[in-house]
Amino acid sequence: MFSLNGSSFLNNSLSGVSRNLTQSTQRKISAPPMVVASVTPNGKPGDRNVSVLMENTLKEMRENAPSSSSPSLTENESKSTVGGGVEDVYGEDSATEDHYITPWTVTVASGYPLLRDPHYNKGLAFTEKERDAHFLRGLLPPVVISQQLQVKKMMHNMRQYQVPLQRYMAMMDLQERNERLFYKLLIDNVEELLPVVYTPTVGEACQKYGSIFRQPQGLFISLKEKGRILEVLKNWPEKKIQVIVVTDGERILGLGDLGCQGMGIPVGKLSLYSALGGIRPSACLPVTIDVGTNNEQLLNDEFYIGLRRRRATGQEYAELLHEFMTAVKQNYGEKVLIQFEDFANHNAFDLLAKYGTTHLVFNDDIQGTASVVLAGLMASLNLVGGTLADHKFLFLGAGEAGTGIAELIALEISKQTNVPLEEARKKIWLVDSKGLIVRSRMESLQHFKRPWAHEHEPVRTLLDAVKAIKPTVLIGSSGAGRTFTKEVVQAMTYFNKKPVILALSNPTSQSECTAEEAYTWSEGRAIFASGSPFSPVEYNGTFYASGQANNAYIFPGLGLGLIISGAIRVHDDMLLAASEALAAQVSQENLDKGLIYPPFANIRKISAQIAAKVAAKAYELGLATRLPQPENLVAHAESCMYSPNYRNYR
Ligand SMILES: O=C([O-])CC(=O)C(=O)O
Ligand SMILES: [Mg+2]
Structure with a gap:
């Protein structure tokens, strides 16, 4: 299948389309297939610019309303007006005869376009037989090497880069050049490469996305596409999509509003879906919804890739999101998984509540993070003793992650002990930017914080909250770095033999404390994990390794x-x-x-x-x-x- 990002294919090979067809017919081979956009009704064979052709066709479709554009039919001719039918990949069955459809055809990749197609390219690993069968002779140097050797070479090259962002760019280039090699590398070297394609480096990549931009990855849906989102989805070359990760870029990790440049996140998450979860890459669709940005620095950045306007809110925002959610279900059916990622609090909870009953959706920051933290807490009981219900939890940060984790812990306690959820919640306390969340603040609290407003006198700072509540578990989920100070960690250590301390905020710069600080300040007693990875730490001659409490x-x-x-x-x-x-x-x-x-x-x-x-x-x-x-x-x-x-x- 051709890749949209494989501009290589579009640019280099349209003149090769007819050649591909001829060659494949002559040889009667069927692998590897590519979907090509062949001649559109108003195009000529061999036209190089298919995207322009498709654009024109779509434009024409829009200009000619179906009824006025449909050819006149005689009395006896009947036409289908119901777009239902059996599900088919190209959507022909679901289009009425009045609708225009895209005349996709399938052909076989060979020669130069094959080398430029990231799904099928194997580089120097093409065998002699494949080089003959697929017209590759002379297009490659004589040597034939194994995928294993390619991995070794790539890793060697990767390790030459000192700057993490250079490694990120090298990995993205590989993904665009040779997809299988990219995944092989990532799977076989997951601990080394996860911090490159994912947190923390992906955060820096998003901040600099405009200046490092080379090839588009994923689907960009902006306010410009309002009313046409279904069409936009149909431009994506893959028809069978199983997972979509979508962001609007408003809260990228703990880095804030990065607008359209948040695209790095869905791309990174989906590469993990394939590498870590084994979902086929072609079934994954990264989406960024661009409703503008309130990030002044980006608005003034000449390399910014998104809409240069402030964020749409209210009805304008809701309508675009609704059109997207509707179009996704219409195009891919009921069973496509939509993962909401890095939306700001004020939209994240509402979107989840709104679409949770009609779509297969989950919010990674609310629910994925909750699930990973609960798992870590369950495991930590083996070290600190007791059941979940025996512990007391204090959060710094009462947004998506904080309240999501709190709710899942309460749910588990309630299930384990048969106490009502409201009772279970009382073991959990949250601190936000205004201090401990207590009953007297109820009126001014956002709705997602209200279940956590327990009876207590007001407490202003985290340190005072630790002293007042005496938690056994301290969880940082505020997105604000360096907030677990020496005094806070020492207070946790004063009250607990083995304080459980989780610094969840990402990337590393936003971590509530470093692993080194946690072990040093607790004199090696902390059970520590963090959202971003930290190397093992030596304290008093002992090495302490910490886990990564990350929804990955x-x-x-x-x-x-x-x-x-x-x-x-x-x-x-x-x-x-x-x-x-x-x-x-x-x-x-x-x-x-x-x-x-x-x-x-x-x-x-x-x-x-x-x-x-x-x-x-x-x-x-x-x-x-x-x-x-x-x-x-x-x-x-x-x-x-x-x-x-x-x-x-x-
Ligand atoms: O992306 C990550 O590493 C974890 C996550 O969802 C976030 O921090 O928003
Ligand atoms: Mg996230």
């Missing part, structure tokens, strides 16, 4: 579980199931090192376990549509996972 442990497996069961809704019990599955993967050996998360090196196995538990829950709740339920869900999940190994071409 959860969403790939959760997504896989939803997809293999054909789930149509996300249920909180699935998040609890995911937490239990992840916690069960923490070995005694991990715990002995103070780790409350398993190493990322085993993540595909872990994702399969999570997927199996999530799928089992979907079946149990009657939310699964893929029937019958496979007997061994773990084996089934593993068998469904995408492998990046090169395929052999006929």
Whole structure:
């Protein structure tokens, strides 16, 4: 299939389309196939610029309303006016005869376009036979090497770069050049490369997205596309989409409003869906909704890639989002998973509540983070003792992550102890920018904070809240760095033999404290994990390794579980199931090192376990549509996972 980002294909190979067709006909081969936009009604064979052609066609479609443009029919001729029909990849069945459709055709990639197609390119790993069969002779140097050697070489090259952003760019270039090699590299070197394609480096990449921009990745839907979002979705070259990660860029990690440049996040999350969760890359669609930005620096940046206006709000915002959500379901059906990512609080909760009942959606920052933190807490009980209900939790930050985690902990406590949810919530306290959330503040609180307003006198600072509440677990989720001060960590250590301290905010610059600070200030007693990775720390001659409490442990497996069961809704019990599955993967050996998360090196196995538990829950709740339920869900999940190994071409 051609890649939109593979401008290479569009630019280099349209003259090659007819050649491809001829060659493939002559040779009667069928792999690797490519979808090409062939001649449109108003185009000529061999026209180079398909996007212009398609643009014209679409323009024409818009100008000619269906009834006025339809050819006149005689009395006897009947035409279909109902766009229903059986589901087909190209949408012909669902278009009435009045509608224009895109005349997609399938052909076989060979020669130069094959080398430029990231889905099928293997570079120097094309075999002699493939070089003959696919007209590659002379287009490559004589040597034939294995994918393994390509990985070795790429890793060697990657390690030459000192600057993380250069590594990020090298990885993105590889993704655009040779997709399987990109995934092979990422899967085989996940611990080394996760911080490159994902947190923390992706944060810097988003901040500088405009200046490092080379090729578009993902789908950009801006206010300019209002009224035409369905058309925009149809421009995407892949027809079978299973997961969409969408952001509006308003709260990128803890970095704030990065507008359209937030695209790095959906792209990064989806590369993890494939590498960590085994979802086929072609089934993943990154989307950024551009409603403007309130980031003055970006508005004044000559390299900014987004709409140069302030953010749309209210009805204008809601309408664009609604059109998007409707178009997605219309185009991809009921079972496409939509992950909301890095929306600001004021939209995140409302979008989740609004679409949670009509679409297969979840919010990664509210629910994915909650699930990963709950898993870490469950595992930490092996080190600190007691049950969840025996502990007292204090949060700094009462936004998506804070309240999402708090609610999932309360739900689990309520299930374990049979106390009402309201009772379970009383073990959990939250501090926001105005201090401890208490009953006397109720009137002025945003709705998502209200369940946490317990009876207590006002407390202004985090340190005073630690002293007043005496929590056993301290969780940072405010997006503000350096807020777990020495005094705060020392107070936690004063009240607890082994204080559990989670500094969740991302990227590293926004972390509430560093691993080194946590271990030093607690004199090596803290059970510490953080959203962004930290290297092991030496304190008093002992090495302390900390886990990464990042939703990257959860969403790939959760997504896989939803997809293999054909789930149509996300249920909180699935998040609890995911937490239990992840916690069960923490070995005694991990715990002995103070780790409350398993190493990322085993993540595909872990994702399969999570997927199996999530799928089992979907079946149990009657939310699964893929029937019958496979007997061994773990084996089934593993068998469904995408492998990046090169395929052999006929
Ligand atoms: O992206 C990450 O590393 C975790 C996350 O969702 C966030 O910080 O918003
Ligand atoms: Mg996020």
